[in-house]
Amino acid sequence: MPQSTQHSLIPFLLLWIALLSIVQVVVIVVFFTVGHHGPSPSEHGLLLGKGKMLTFKATEVNREMKWSAKSPDEGLVSEEEGGKVLKIRRDGYFFLNLQVTLSSCPKVGSQHTVLMKRADKVIMQGWINKETCSTGLVGKVEELYAGSSLEVTTTAGLSINESLTHLDIIYMVRP
Missing domain, CATH: 2.60.120.40 (Jelly Rolls)
Known part of the structure; x- marks a missing residue:
């Protein structure tokens, strides 16, 4: 049977896990929408790699x-x-x-x-x-x-x- 001090840590651990999950989702969304546009157009009007x-x-x-x-x-x-x-x-x-x-x-x-x-x-x-x-x-x-x-x-x-x-x-x- 858990101690009373362990019961009081459970809400903090759940809050910590929720906070880390939210940060992770934000980083992934920013990476794929804002921070990662692929290669920039070259002076020839073609994309690098295309x-x-x-x-x-x-x-x-x-x-x-x-x-x-x-x-x-x-x-x-x-x-x-x-x-x-x-x-x-x-x-x-x-x-x-x-x-x-x-x-x-x-x-x-x-x-x-x-x-x-x-x-x-x-x-x-x-x-x-x-x-x-x-x-x-x-x-x-x-x-x-x-x-x-x-x-x-x-x-x-x-x-x-x-x-x-x-x-x-x-x-x-x-x-």
Whole structure:
């Protein structure tokens, strides 16, 4: 049986527990409503950690690949030299995802390749599968700077399937 002094401490302990619970609820509410707004907008109009996606459709003119954006953003990536070269307009990280599919597969001869170059440096390379006539998806994250240019080339004389050839670019702001 509890002592009378223990009975007198119970209301103080209940008050203490209630006070701590109220403070804890207030801290949680303040953290999620006032103190935590996420990242601040960058100077590019995008949130840090957020990306912007561009999709380019390929066309073929005189056996050269030309790119045209489905949803253009000239402030991020622009088409130059009639679409043969893509010019980067902002510094950042770029997730490049490329698929090149040929109109018909050459069954004989050497292995056929697709190259993505930045200033004559190969940054991505894919090989044409002779069964599917495609590179499949070839992807890479690359840090690119404003003024960089990207160009995709294939082995000479190969005709592409325009409906199955595409380049997707996801841009992420560099912190």
